[in-house]
Amino acid sequence: MTDPSMALAVEQVCIALGGRRVLRDVSFRLEAGEFCGLIGSNGSGKTTLLRAILGFVRLEAGRIRLAGHSAGTGLIGYVPQKIALDPGLPLRARDVVALGLDGARLGPALPSRARRARVDEMLQAVGALEFAEQRVGLLSGGQQQRVLVAHALVRRPRLLLLDEPLANLDVRSTAEIVALLRRLSRDYGAAVLLSAHDVNPLLSAMDRVIYLANGSAVAGRADDVVRTEVLSSLYGYHVDVVRVHGRVVVVAAEASEQIHAAVARNPEHTAPVP
Amino acid sequence: MSVLLSVPGFLANEPVRVALAVGGGAALVCAVVGCATVMRRQSFAGHALADVSSAGGSAAYLLGVNPLFGFLGMAAAAAGVMEWADIREARERDLLTGVVLGAGLGLAALLLYFDATVRSVSGAAVTVLFGSMFTIPASIVPLALAVAAVALAASAIVHRPLLVSSLSADLARAQGIRVRAVALTHALALALAVSLSAMTVGAILSTALLIGPAAAALRLAKRPASAVVFAALIGLGATWGGIVLAYESFYWTPGHGWPVSFFIVALIFCAYLIAGWRAGRAGVRRAPHPSGCEGT
Ligand SMILES: Nc1ncnc2c1ncn2[C@@H]1O[C@H](COP(=O)(O)OP(=O)(O)O)[C@@H](O)[C@H]1O
Numbered sequence: 001m002t003d004p005s006m007a008l009a010v011e012q013v014c015i016a017l018g019g020r021r022v023l024r025d026v027s028f029r030l031e032a033g034e035f036c037g038l039i040g041s042n043g044s045g046k047t048t049l050l051r052a053i054l055g056f057v058r059l060e061a062g063r064i065r066l067a068g069h070s071a072g073t074g075l076i077g078y079v080p081q082k083i084a085l086d087p088g089l090p091l092r093a094r095d096v097v098a099l100g101l102d103g104a105r106l107g108p109a110l111p112s113r114a115r116r117a118r119v120d121e122m123l124q125a126v127g128a129l130e131f132a133e134q135r136v137g138l139l140s141g142g143q144q145q146r147v148l149v150a151h152a153l154v155r156r157p158r159l160l161l162l163d164e165p166l167a168n169l170d171v172r173s174t175a176e177i178v179a180l181l182r183r184l185s186r187d188y189g190a191a192v193l194l195s196a197h198d199v200n201p202l203l204s205a206m207d208r209v210i211y212l213a214n215g216s217a218v219a220g221r222a223d224d225v226v227r228t229e230v231l232s233s234l235y236g237y238h239v240d241v242v243r244v245h246g247r248v249v250v251v252a253a254e255a256s257e258q259i260h261a262a263v264a265r266n267p268e269h270t271a272p273v274p
Numbered sequence: 275m276s277v278l279l280s281v282p283g284f285l286a287n288e289p290v291r292v293a294l295a296v297g298g299g300a301a302l303v304c305a306v307v308g309c310a311t312v313m314r315r316q317s318f319a320g321h322a323l324a325d326v327s328s329a330g331g332s333a334a335y336l337l338g339v340n341p342l343f344g345f346l347g348m349a350a351a352a353a354g355v356m357e358w359a360d361i362r363e364a365r366e367r368d369l370l371t372g373v374v375l376g377a378g379l380g381l382a383a384l385l386l387y388f389d390a391t392v393r394s395v396s397g398a399a400v401t402v403l404f405g406s407m408f409t410i411p412a413s414i415v416p417l418a419l420a421v422a423a424v425a426l427a428a429s430a431i432v433h434r435p436l437l438v439s440s441l442s443a444d445l446a447r448a449q450g451i452r453v454r455a456v457a458l459t460h461a462l463a464l465a466l467a468v469s470l471s472a473m474t475v476g477a478i479l480s481t482a483l484l485i486g487p488a489a490a491a492l493r494l495a496k497r498p499a500s501a502v503v504f505a506a507l508i509g510l511g512a513t514w515g516g517i518v519l520a521y522e523s524f525y526w527t528p529g530h531g532w533p534v535s536f537f538i539v540a541l542i543f544c545a546y547l548i549a550g551w552r553a554g555r556a557g558v559r560r561a562p563h564p565s566g567c568e569g570t
């Protein structure tokens with residue numbers, strides 16, 4: 001590796017699924033310990049890109065480089081989108097984390113003090129110690145997300161990928177999970193790449209953002225990317241990036257005219273946003 | 275003499291000893307494999323394998339070979355086909371399973387007809403479909419126990435990767451688990467479990483031994499290891515208890531005892547009801563966060 005601080009380099013990646021080009025010429029880099037949002041609307045290719053980094057999807061062109069190892073070796077932490085934890089599964093939160101540590105091993109799991117200590121440490125790090133003995137399927141969405149993060153991080157990967165971990169969380173859990181991931185990425189020196197369809201919960205936490213639209217990507221610091229000119233050229237039509245009360249709203253031209261009109265009429269209220 | 279009065283007399287009886295050995299092995303394997311099967315939501319596939327295996331059992335009577343080979347061959351072939359098809363979508367998998375099940379039973383109907391007409395093996399149909407533990411030949415015991423050992427070993431080897439795969443295939447793949455190889459190993463263990471179970475309680479009822487104890491145990495257990503232990507206790511208890519009751523039943527209706535399979539399935543059903551009642555009381559299924567709000 002030429003650059004020891006590099007965690008992930010995606011270089012001119014093109015991916016086609018079912019004969020349709022989903023991603024075209026996508027390039028970006030992640031440094032070790034960086035916290036990065038992968039933002040795009042439904043169907044923009046976030047899941048596809050994350051699965052490609054894991055080595056599940058064949059690249060049509062380009063390449064993906066990982067620090068110190070290659071894809072498919074199990075050294076990337078991963079939290080998939082929409083994973084349904086059945087309440088009927090006889091698995092405690094603790095068991096799920098232990099499976100992150102050595103779930104790929106064959107043969108029976110022998111109890112060991114070192115193993116237990118690592119699982120406890122990870123449960124503590126994500127704030128899941130208090131419900132560690134409960135069935136994971138019975139936990140709330142935010143609690144399950146913490147357990148899955150612990151499952152993904154317990155082997156200390158250099159790169160952690162999370163696919164829409166904030167979907168289905170309420171406002172408070174969302175803020176807690178973002179703060180947790182931000183802290184873990186620093187503490188463990190792991191680069192975190194997290195997909196989301198809304199940029200707002202991540203704005204203050206991100207070191208870097210990647211916007212996906214129309215199969216293309218722009219990457220950079222949030223302040224440089226979440227701007228009217230940059231996003232308009234990515235979307236291929238004019239969009240306005242409007243900042244209201246510290247939130248960012250990206251609106252297409254027509255809708256934005258309506259919002260401006262509404263704000264002009266009634267400046268007391270924040271405009272209804274799509 | 276009644277078992278209650280003479281345990282040595284009960285155990286001296288060769289058909290009883292064979293039933294205890296083969297039935298016990300089947301119950302143990304079914305408990306272990308059954309837990310994984312229920313957790314993977316493959317109960318229907320397990321039932322289909324059993325129905326298909328009945329064609330193998332019927333063929334074995336026609337050819338005059340060891341019926342365990344028949345059950346095993348067909349169950350393994352069907353498991354191979356269903357895993358090879360590798361259908362992810364639940365609805366389509368159910369459809370394929372249903373079609374395979376129907377084809378297997380149809381073939382069994384034909385072969386059982388030939389058993390009765392060509393070979394005039396009387397009672398083959400009842401034995402294949404509903405089991406007849408006291409007529410299992412002693413010569414089967416070593417083979418049955420060997421099959422049980424292989425199934426248990428296979429389950430023990432893949433149990434951790436299998437657990438991760440049942441959480442999510444992508445999660446497993448990300449850890450470097452070879453999901454298809456693990457699934458295939460489990461499918462073969464399932465075929466072995468089903469064939470042993472078909473040998474004891476019959477092809478139709480074998481699902482009861484495979485799914486019943488596991489389903490009851492999963493209601494009670496909080497962790498995978500205890501689920502397997504509970505399932506094994508329930509399965510062994512029901513099987514051996516059923517054998518004892520069937521032996522006793524010779525004294526209830528003099529001249530003819532009641533079928534062992536009936537007692538085994540009845541005991542498993544009771545265990546399932548009791549487990550559900552206990553789980554309800556212990557609140558295992560109740561949500562643990564009383565406020566019901568999201569987050570920690
Ligand atoms: N297996 C597939 N075959 C064909 N097209 C697919 C497949 N998977 C996803 N797609 C398409 O690729 C695009 C990107 O999907 P996805 O990566 O899931 O988007 P996102 O995660 O951003 O919602 C979508 O248009 C989707 O329809």
Ligand SMILES: [Mg+2]
Pocket residue numbers: 046047048081163164
């Ligand atoms: Mg997605």
